Amino acid sequence: MRQKRVTLEEIAQAAGVSRATVSLVVRKSPLVADHTRERVERIMAEMDYVRDIGAARLRNNSSRTVGVIVPNLVNSFFTEFLSGVEDVMAQDDRVVLLANSRDDPWRQDAILQRFRGHGVDGVILCPAVGTEPQLPARIAGWGMPLVQALREVGPPLDFAGADYVAAVGLAVRHLVAQGCSRLAFLSVTARTSAREERLSGFARALAETGITNAGVVEADLTWEGAAQSAAQVLALGTRPDAVLCFNDVLAAGLMAGLRRAGCEPGRDIAVVGLDDLPLAELTHPALTSVAMDAPRIGRNAAGLLARRLADPAAVPQRDIVAPRLVVRDSSFQKV
Structure with a gap:
């Protein structure tokens, strides 16, 4: 009963x-x-x-829910990002609905349609690989407020993210200070704005420091994919003495692969990640990484969406978090 x-x-x-x-x-x-x-x-x-949320919805013409779409749940960066979103939305008595697009634009579109059916008040979207630039305009046509986070497509709109160009610059200058002179970049295969910004930062930092570009290697965003990339890194024509990784997941997997190959990270080759996830302190050796502050980016994204809900005509705004280098044992000192 x-x-x-x-x-x-x-x-x-x-x-x-x-x-x-x-x-x-x-x-x-x-x-x-x-x-x-x-x-x-x-x-x-x-x-x-x-x-009684249903009654409140009828009174206020609001579902008191917002949707969040992320491209994967392999990277714990997104769970930390979500915690930041929830911190802000809870203050406004809103429930967060989380969905995983699995980096599939078709699945992403189906999720958006379900969100429309549930009447969410707005959406925070990290666009899937292959998202059409026209998608934000389509969503606007539905009358659904949108904030893009970490990745973006289409014309400049509300966006929350980190300064990836500056982050890569911090990492490269640190490695140069450690005596490294031949640097490789381990990237994900997914073509996104986040990847392009990192690679742009890599090219700029190499030009500014004058150190050798040992090459770019791509890996699937899985532990085993990153581990298998170690063989490609070690087979580069110019053997690197340091590797900068797209994120901490790739860095942790790479270090496991290097050890399998008899190459000790932090002694034979320096490894640096980006994001500074909790796992960075648990790897062997502990991973030097550039902190992006995922919860803060989540709070920024939620704040932008709350602002958009309160004022649909507000001028688009960008909230960019500055990176911070966290030095641990994986970036050895050679000088």
Whole structure:
């Protein structure tokens, strides 16, 4: 038998306040005194109150939900990114619906259609590989606010990301300071704006420092794919003394592959990642990486979407996080 919902009137009676006061507490209004809020929240917990989102949706013409689409869940960067999104959306009493496009634009489109069917208030999208540049305009035609994150397609719109060009520059200058002179880049195969920005930063940093470009190797974004790339790295015509990796997942896999080949990361060859995920401290040796602050990027993306929901006519804005180098044992000192 379905249990009857506790009402605002019942909460108000038990707490000795008005229904309007309880409503303000539920909506996290700053107009309620702290001691009153604490009493009402305690009563709500004791009576197992749950807000009727369906009724709120009818009153406000809002689902109180937003959609987030990421290209994979192999990289824990996206789970940290999501935590940042949820931090902001929870403050606005919104539920986050997460979907994985698996870097497939057809699957991505199907997810967007389901989001439309559920009436989400807006979407945060990390576009899949092969996303048509016209997609943001299509989404705008549906009346669905959109923020792109980490990758982007189409004309400049609301976007949250990191400065990948600066990040690569930090890593390259660090390796040069360590005495490295022949640098390779281990990239994902996926052609995205994030890849192009990293490669652009790589070319710029090489030109600025004058060190040798040992070559670019591509690998699938899997642990084993990255490990297998070690053979290609070691077979480059100019054997590198350092490898900069697209992200920490590739860096960790590469180091495992190098050890299989009898080459010790941090001693025989330096390895640096990008993102500074928690796994960077768990690899052997501990991975030098450039921190991108995934939770902060998630919070920025959510903030941009909240801004867009409040003011649909607002001028598009870009929030870019500055990178930070975190030095560990994988980038040995040669000088």
